[in-house]
Amino acid sequence: VQLVESGGGLVQPGGSLRLSCAASGFTFSDFSMNWVRLAPGKGLEWISDITRSSSITHYADSVKGRFTISRDNARNSLYLQMNSLRDEDTAVYYCASSTSLLYWGQGTLVTVSS
Amino acid sequence: DIVMTQTPLSSPVTLGQPASISCRSSQSLVHSDGNTYLSWLQQRPGQPPRLLISQISNRFSGVPDRFSGSGAGTDFTLKISRVEAEDVGVYYCMQATQFPRTFGQGTKVEIK
Numbered sequence: 001v002q003l004v005e006s007g008g009g010l011v012q013p014g015g016s017l018r019l020s021c022a023a024s025g026f027t028f029s030d031f032s033m034n035w036v037r038l039a040p041g042k043g044l045e046w047i048s049d050i051t052r053s054s055s056i057t058h059y060a061d062s063v064k065g066r067f068t069i070s071r072d073n074a075r076n077s078l079y080l081q082m083n084s085l086r087d088e089d090t091a092v093y094y095c096a097s098s099t100s101l102l103y104w105g106q107g108t109l110v111t112v113s114s
Numbered sequence: 115d116i117v118m119t120q121t122p123l124s125s126p127v128t129l130g131q132p133a134s135i136s137c138r139s140s141q142s143l144v145h146s147d148g149n150t151y152l153s154w155l156q157q158r159p160g161q162p163p164r165l166l167i168s169q170i171s172n173r174f175s176g177v178p179d180r181f182s183g184s185g186a187g188t189d190f191t192l193k194i195s196r197v198e199a200e201d202v203g204v205y206y207c208m209q210a211t212q213f214p215r216t217f218g219q220g221t222k223v224e225i226k
Contacts, residue, residue, distance in 0.1 A: 034215075036163075044155075044163060044206055046215035058213045099210045100153050100168040107162055 001025040001103045003095050008108030015085050015112070021078040021095030021105055029073040031098045035080050037091035038107070045091075048080065063089075085112045116140050116209050120218035126226045133194040135221045137207035142187050144211070151210035154183055154192045157220075158203040166205075167192065199225060 007019040021033070034049040047060045048069040057069050068081040078095050092107040117140040127133045135154075143150045154167040165174045167183040170190060180195040194201055202225060207218040 043220040044157075044208075044217045046208075046217065049215070060214045094162055096163075099151065100165060101155065101163070101208065101210075102165055102174070104162040104164065
């Protein structure tokens with residue numbers, strides 16, 4: 001099982017980024033997927049999930065209206081479109097599979113700074 | 115939102131000795147389907163988090179049996195029967211009974 005995030009980087013406040021998570025080694029379409037982040041000096045924060053068929057999504061209040069989760073089961077990929085980025089969105093972003101967060105990627109660092 | 119409160123926040127332990135972490139939720143974690151979606155995760159330094167235990171007490175594949183989970187309702191415990199050097203890291207409880215999913219603050223386990 002492998003989850004590989006990409007797309008992180010340095011962005012100015014108010015900017016946008018799109019994160020990707022490439023899955024392999026398991027049947028991607030059988031699992032709901034999540035994004036979780038770890039900000040510097042803080043604990044883990046769940047930010048979003050999406051059902052297997054993309055029919056239902058959920059968001060933490062801290063990102064609702066700014067971030068959009070999506071997936072492409074044909075490409076075994078999960079995405080997070082992040083708009084209107086703020087300083088407090090600076091974190092390592094992880095994708096994780098299933099309700100229990102069974103498998104995790106290595107994470108991708110997003111830095112929001114002017 | 116369900117608030118998850120862990121104690122202690124720091125746990126210095128002697129190698130070979132037991133360690134215990136408590137996690138309390140602000141409301142019952144029993145789902146309408148009858149299951150309790152309380153998990154424990156470990157994050158070693160420089161590593162991504164790793165699932166140790168799901169649904170209170172189900173150890174994930176490959177997790178050593180020195181890790182055990184117990185509890186019910188709003189009170190849960192992770193125990194390490196004999197701490198090894200590789201157990202150093204931050205441990206989180208997490209509830210997946212309701213949205214938004216929420217984590218405890220994390221408990222740092224270190225060797226004395």
